[in-house]
Amino acid sequence: MDKQQELYAGKAKSVYTTDDPDRLILHFRDDTSAFDGERMESLERKGKVNNRFNAFIMEKLQEAGIPTHYERLLSDTECVVKKLDMLPVECVIRNIAAGGLVKRLGVEEGSDLAPPTFELFLKNDALHDPMVNEALAETFGWATAEQLAEMKSLTYRVNDVLKQLFAAGDLLLVDYKLEFGLFHGGIVLGDEFSPDGCRLWDANTREKLDKDRFRQGLGGVIEAYEEVGKRIGVDFS
Ligand code: ATP
Ligand code: TYD
Numbered sequence: 311m312d313k314q315q316e317l318y319a320g321k322a323k324s325v326y327t328t329d330d331p332d333r334l335i336l337h338f339r340d341d342t343s344a345f346d347g348e349r350m351e352s353l354e355r356k357g358k359v360n361n362r363f364n365a366f367i368m369e370k371l372q373e374a375g376i377p378t379h380y381e382r383l384l385s386d387t388e389c390v391v392k393k394l395d396m397l398p399v400e401c402v403i404r405n406i407a408a409g410g411l412v413k414r415l416g417v418e419e420g421s422d423l424a425p426p427t428f429e430l431f432l433k434n435d436a437l438h439d440p441m442v443n444e445a446l447a448e449t450f451g452w453a454t455a456e457q458l459a460e461m462k463s464l465t466y467r468v469n470d471v472l473k474q475l476f477a478a479g480d481l482l483l484v485d486y487k488l489e490f491g492l493f494h495g496g497i498v499l500g501d502e503f504s505p506d507g508c509r510l511w512d513a514n515t516r517e518k519l520d521k522d523r524f525r526q527g528l529g530g531v532i533e534a535y536e537e538v539g540k541r542i543g544v545d546f547s
Contacts, residue, residue: 340356358546361389376499408522481538484520488503
């Protein structure tokens with residue numbers, strides 16, 4: 311597969327066109343950002359760790375019948391994906407209270423959320439990804455009612471698959487964010503699933519093993535990602 315020009319350089323990944331108009335290459339860089347890009351750092355091995363982590367999860371989701379853009383690994387830090395027309399909303403499910411929810415509603419970090427909550431955010435760095443809802447998304451044309459219903463249902467199905475997968479590694483899936491896009495009109499899971507876009511705690515000690523280690527300056531960020539990956543069977547060799 312021929313890598314052609316850079317289409318987009320995000321905060322953590324770069325996206326390249328290929329000789330196939332329906333395929334892109336995602337390059338996972340070592341760059342890490344927090345607080346809307348206010349804090350940026352390069353963390354050794356991050357690109358490789360997240361590329362392998364994401365490939366493992368996307369394969370598990372595909373096996374469970376969830377349509378994903380992931381096709382194959384291309385190198386340590388790159389994979390081939392279907393080119394999607396990304397929908398500018400982010401779907402978040404929370405099983406346990408943390409992060410933005412704790413700040414917004416004053417609930418105690420670590421409280422169980424039953425049933426799990428579903429939230430939508432607008433993908434817009436300049437506006438700091440504000441929380442929106444289905445009515446706003448429909449009115450402003452970010453997604454249709456049918457697309458929103460499909461994204462919500464897929465996001466819950468992902469929760470069922472991944473909660474179990476992480477539980478087997480003694481990990482709690484606290485919350486996570488998914489992005490979807492359209493491939494020839496159908497809704498497909500895009501972007502990535504890695505400890506950069508979710509919260510994972512040790513089930514016994516509740517130690518944070520995700521990007522909060524970077525956000526909160528706890529250190530050992532990539533070591534934690536590797537620990538999580540090893541517990542669920544990701545091959546980092
Ligand atoms: P954020 O960190 O808020 O997600 P970003 O744009 O900085 O934003 P990166 O992960 O660095 O994020 O960039 C990757 C970009 O590629 C994202 O904008 C994402 O929506 C887009 N993208 C992911 N998968 C696909 C795909 N299959 N087709 C087209 N674009 C995609
Ligand atoms: P949230 O607690 O709302 O945001 P923050 O941690 O920035 O205060 O996020 C819930 C989960 O979704 C968390 O695991 C991080 C992830 N997420 C992203 O990765 N990017 C985003 O733009 C958003 C809104 C959430």
